Amino acid sequence: MGIRFPYRGWLLDLDGTVYLGEQLIPGAAVAIAALREAGRRVAFLSNKPLQTRDDYAAKLSRLGVPATADDVINSSLVLARHLRTKLNIALQAVRGGARLIATNPDRTCPVEGGEIPDCAGMIAAVEAVTDTKVELIVGKPSPIILEVALRALGCAASESVIVGDRVETDMVMGKRLGLATILVLSGVTHADDPRIAALAPDHVLRSVRELIV
Ligand SMILES: [Mg+2]
Secondary structure, three states, rough: OOOOOOOOEEEEOEEEEEEEEEEOOOOOOHHHHHHHHHHOOOEEEEOOOOOHHHHHHHHHHHHOOOOOHHHEEEEEEEEEHHHHHHHHHHHHHHOOOOOOOOOOOOOOEEEOOOEEOOOHHHHHHHHHHHHOOOOOOOOOOOOHHHHHHHHOOOOOOOHEEEOOOOOOHHHHHHHHHHEEEEOOOOOOOOOHHHHHHOOOOOOOOOOOHEEEO
């Protein structure tokens, strides 16, 4: 079994790339095991702030991809909880001069059979009630989360690749920050999406199964 791509560092998105809800994308376990066996550095890079890194590692391990918390980078749990559960706190805080920062810009999260709302809805709600624009988003496509991820990999951007299903986060981050880009069509992006031609990821695959031959 061989790996089709030469990159040393691999950042793999989770939702829509490695799994959908509670279902592993077919072939993901074998592909990731092959990357690791070949000595490639692998980390999981999710914008989803809802659970802890331990939770994501436990889920990956349960689904057949052994992982520890150190293998997982996700956007801030504390900030997301704050915004998700206490809109009024955000309003009062901004009125009091607080700066508005968000974990991730994703509109939806792919799950089995569809999508569920993600952080963009809450960003819009907070911006509307506070009449203030979010000034900083720390999740993908921000350089802030990438810096953490590359440190975890121990690789430079120029020798790394991001594998993800979302154009405006995974692919935009890779293009902007000098990583190679592999778009997988197992999540929210469909093959006829005009943004694929516009952004021109380095590779477009049906799923992570196609990382290996
Ligand atoms: Mg995704």
